[in-house]
Amino acid sequence: MEAMTEEKILSFFQGCIPTDFRFRTQSQANRILRLFAKVREELLHELQKIEGAEFCVVHAKNPHVPAGKFNLRFIVMKLNNGAEVGWYGGVMDINPSYLVPEDATHFHKTLKDMCDKHDASYYPRFKKWCDEYFFIPHRGETRGLGGIFFDNLTSEEEGNFSFLESCAKTILPAYLPILKGRMCDTYTDQEIAWKQLRNGRYTEFNLKYDKGFKFGLQLPGFQMETLFASQPPTASWGYKSDPEPGSREDELVQVLRCPQECA
Structure with a gap:
């Protein structure tokens, strides 16, 4: 499974951060996306160790x-x-x-x-x-x-x-x-x-x-x-x-x- 790096996460969601918002708001959004990317990778890593498969939503x-x-x-x-x-x-x-x-x-x-x-x-x-x-x-x-x-x-x-x-x-x-x-x-x-x-x-x-x-x-x-x-x-x-x-x-x-x- 290819890791979704912080840079890829930010690039993927770039269109979700309006450019007309002030710099502080955009910085907050970037910080949160980095946090979510890190947690996502940790979760997927643990699930992959258990199941040995790629995941999106888990049921x-x-x-x-x-x-x-x-x-x-x-x-x-x-x-x-x-x-x-x-x-x-x-x-x-x-x-x-x-x-x-x-x-x-x-x-x-x-x-x-x-x-x-x-x-x-x-x-x-x-x-x-x-x-x-x-x-x-x-x-x-x-x-x-x-x-x-x-x-x-x-x-x-x-x-x-x-x-x-x-x-x-x-x-x-x-x-x-x-x-x-x-x-x-x-x-x-x-x-x-x-x-x-x-x-x-x-x-x-x-x-x-x-x-x-x-x-x-x-x-x-x-x-x-x-x-x-x-x-x-x-x-x-x-x-x-x-x-x-x-x-x-x-x-x-x-x-x-x-x-x-x-x-």
Whole structure:
């Protein structure tokens, strides 16, 4: 696999950085692209060591390997008076088909430890925001086991970039141990069928409620394939498909209906 160097990343996204923005804004964008390029290469390197294949978007086949979503962003608006307003946002959450308490604890504790290094109020505030944002009203449950969700952190404060940088560097330690610990678990056709139902929930949320998904659909020039490639490649729905009470599937659903503290 050919490495995507920082220079190639910057060249690829050059058209995404308007030349009429002030120098400071362009410098911030370049700095973030370099950060994302570095994290991307580290992630792809680790995945390639595991699977021995090239990757773009990753969809795990094993129902015991949870899906993880990591989305960090920098948005700038030019106002009518010429002023530029920029902010950071992001989400780091985990979406398993089966509840493994130690995995949930590891994921949330890793995020909490990272958040606490910046501000003790971040983790409880951003976790609550995540639980509320990823709630599916018509199902009465959250999309997954949550994580952190944040938005509107002004780019004028250097500490906010430092937090975004920490989030990027926490992706691997938060998720990789879970992936390695579950990737060799055996599974049954029944467990695959349950994973397909959970994929349906994920798809429902993104199509009906996710603001980022809708934003991408309305963004001029955005590559739609990129947006839809991030969705589960297969999903299913069933009539009265609630799991049997007391089953491992039901164990997950009970937590999704009442988010808990994990860290």
